[in-house]
Amino acid sequence: MQRGFKKMKKSIQKITETSTSVQPHCVFVENMQDDEKQPLYILPERLSSLMYQTGFSKDEIRRLYRAFKQYCPRGAITTNDLKPAYAKLFPLGDSGKYAQIVFNAFDKDRNGIISFGDLLNEIALIINGDIDQKLSWIFRFYDLNGDGYITRKEMLVVISAIYEMLHNGQIIQRIVNRHVDKVFEKMDIDKDGVISQEEFMNSCKNV
Incomplete structure (x- = not known):
């Protein structure tokens, strides 16, 4: 049981190896589950607030945000973003089903998207939680x-x-x-x- 969790934690830690700075602006995303395709604007939380909420350092949050923007330039993660990322991390197998399970675990409100704040809070529990x-x-x-x-x-x-x-x-x-x-x-x-x-x-x- 712990094996899958360790693999997921390792993949998250790999993502943090890239670096950049957090850009304080709104990003545009499209709600993929909205039949009318209404635009959704997500304002990234202030860096100091994220540090307080998650226990991550400023540099760690910046690295994660860089990876987040690289994989999800629209401002939110969908299953279409996560599955290719896992396929790169585990190229020898079929990671599609596992990636979907991971996505569902992070998508608490079941709206089909994961914001940067949602992602960071869940990662904080996995890595920094008691x-x-x-x-x-x-x-x-x-x-x-x-x-x-x-x-x-x-x-x-x-x-x-x-x-x-x-x-x-x-x-x-x-x-x-x-x-x-x-x-x-x-x-x-x-x-x-x-x-x-x-x-x-x-x-x-x-x-």
Whole structure:
């Protein structure tokens, strides 16, 4: 379970290796889910405010903003932006399904776009959050429908996507099933067929 999270964290850290300065102006984006294609203007938050909210340094925010503008010049991330980025990071496999899962985890309001502020806040939790914040984020990542429980089907979807991304699309279903079985054997304490957030966090802390 931690493997996919570490891969995602590593990919985020790669993005921060580029550098530039934050430009204090409005950027224009098009809401791709709006049937009428109405324009949407997003004003990037002030640098000092972002530093306070996320715990990132001025230089780290500038690097992330440079990468954000490079990949998303319209001012927001869509799945069409994220999937090619993951394809470059993991060229040997098919990262499309995993990229979609990552996008859904960041797109909390389900409007089909991720602003720079949204992105930065989520990255801050992944990299700078305390243990409870990080574990809560990982739990939500696997809880695909957001009902507060991880089902076997949800975990199979995520683990299968990880194997597709890392192993050239060749999923060995028996290995995936065994992986999920081991996780549920350890974390499903009350054996009700689902993993609650409390079970998840307690199990991770007791490793």
